[in-house]
Amino acid sequence: MSKYDYVISDLPIYKAALLDDYESVSEMLGKNPQLMTKQITYWWETPLIIAVGTNRSHGFVEKLVERIVAVGAKDELFVTSYGGNNPLHYAAKVGNITAAKLLVKHNPDMTRVANPYGNTPLKLAAWHGNKETLEYLLTVTPDLPPPGQEAAGSSPYTGVAGGDLITLTIMAEFYDVALKIIDSHPNVVLENDRNKQTALQVLAMKPEIFPSGSRLGFWGRFLYSLIPVEQSQGATKVNIFLRIFNKFAAGFWSALKYLAPAIKNIHDMKVNHRLSSLLVKRICKVVIENGNHDTAWRILGSAITTAVTYGTHELIEECILTYPGIIWYDVDGFYLFLAAIKERQERVYNLVHQMSRHSVFAATQVDNEDNNALHIAATLAPSHRLNVVTGAALQMQRELQWFKEVEKFIEPSYKEAKNKHGKTPRMVFTKSHEQLLEKGQQWMKDTASSCTVVAALIVTMAFAAAFTVPGGNQDDGKPLFQNDATFMLFVVSDAIALFSSVTSVLMFLGILTSRYAEGDFLYALPKRLTIGALSLFLSLVTTMIAFSATLALVLRDKVTWIAAPLVIATSIPVCLFGLLQFPLLVELVNSTYGRSIFHQQSDHRIH
Known part of the structure; x- marks a missing residue:
């Protein structure tokens, strides 16, 4: 059978x-x-x-x-x-x-x-x-x-x-x-799993459970600060009224979590942040209590090697606090400071750079090819780090920002030092960024060309509207509604639309006729694109206002309720423009005029 x-x-x-x-x-x-x-x-x-x-x-x-x-x-x-x-x-x-x-x-x-x-x-x-x-x-x-x-x-x-x-x-x-x-x-936590990884190393691969890996907008950050997270019970006695208030607040937020899934997501995120911090601290404590230098070097070293790739700077900070000597751990042939440059992890870089003594020593390190820190900064960033910004032009700008930042602290003699291939850092940058430069040039041209067409159309409409006033003219040539406040709104809006659209066209023409040198992507081109995009947005808004004012003047005697629908109708294209283009505009402004990505990471725990 x-x-x-x-x-x-x-x-x-x-x-x-x-x-x-x-x-x-x-x-x-x-x-x-x-x-x-x-x-x-x-x-x-x-x-x-x-x-x-x-x-x-x-x-x-x-x-x-x-x-x-x-x-x-x-x-x-x-x-x-x-x-x-x-x-x-x-x-x-x-x-x-x-x-x-x-x-x-x-x-x-x-x-x-x-x-x-x-x-x-x-x-x-x-x-x-x-x-x-x-x-x-x-x-x-x-x-x-x-x-x-x-x-x-x-x-x-x-x-x-x-x-x-x-x-x-x-x-x-x-x-x-x-x-x-x-x-x-x-x-x-001292054991390796089947993949030769430790618990701390696996935590380093999960940046999303740390505050630095969570991207929240303004309202998300506001709610994050308000949402309470249950803490472990301690021996300290709490005032009875405070305990009642805490229970009431916890019940309120619990009910709100079920009514609003977005709030629940933020609450879960905050809980994970707290638990991840506790986990890292607990693991580091166990490693140190083990009392074995080799074990500490192996576990903490493998963890920061992974963390520098994923940008989990909170974990690196705790490892350094636990065992300061780990900052000299060899990360694929580089010290932690140089590894942060290679991986383009600005948060890790900021954390280590504020320890001025370490950055000075690490800056003199060269690899087997005689590449110094500036050579490393001159190489193209890993693709997953390039993609944190939008568009090839802003990616090129970010690469230039990294190169300029590393150039600030490196010894003057290293700026023109040649590696074994006879390349200076600037030569390495030019060679490794050739394709990105071409993509950035094409991205700028395509964006400027598209926006120029729209801005030119607004110029044409605004110019024509200035000589075709609503209601016509009197016998003496003066506008019929010249004493009307709505007419003045039309005139001012149309004038702003014309001036801003002309400014936008000029800025985009400046981009199209640019030489597109490497240095232009650092400030000149983003500045022109920012001014052009802001002018275009302003011209679109004022054009819609002028159009609404015209209809209100012409139709108000017969259709008295026209104002409210007009406001709603004209706000639709403005809102669409904001939803589709404003994120890029905000990123442009932050990248060019905002706070640098290189700033002090911690001011109270690391010295």
């Missing part, structure tokens, strides 16, 4: 397990108890494994386990499938906490048993993101080796298994659970 014959003959049990219908097969299992633990599928799954895997056939699981134990086959509860997974492994995978509790009740030792791939139920629950099951298994899984392997000395919290457990928990975004694991088993 083939394997397929078994599948067909045992089909009723298979269906009953899927549909949580134990009664339909109760008589069949009573006559043949071996069917209760028989491998009935192509992948050798037992009825118990099938029912556990559905995560809904709880009645079938409970009655089947009770029957198996009653007939004295308790040892066969954990028969494995083809892949070596027993029912508890399946429960951990699918998050079936009901089945997990029932199985652990009958054999607590199975929580420490791994499948052939080294995965314990704990690890599988974290891997598949089943938080409730993971938390339960943590309470019933002791820090002991698997049954029969006591001589090996390993447990689910040590070695690769321990490393996997904590890193998978962090990857699943269960940061509160990760803190509990570290509190119970501190040494887990």
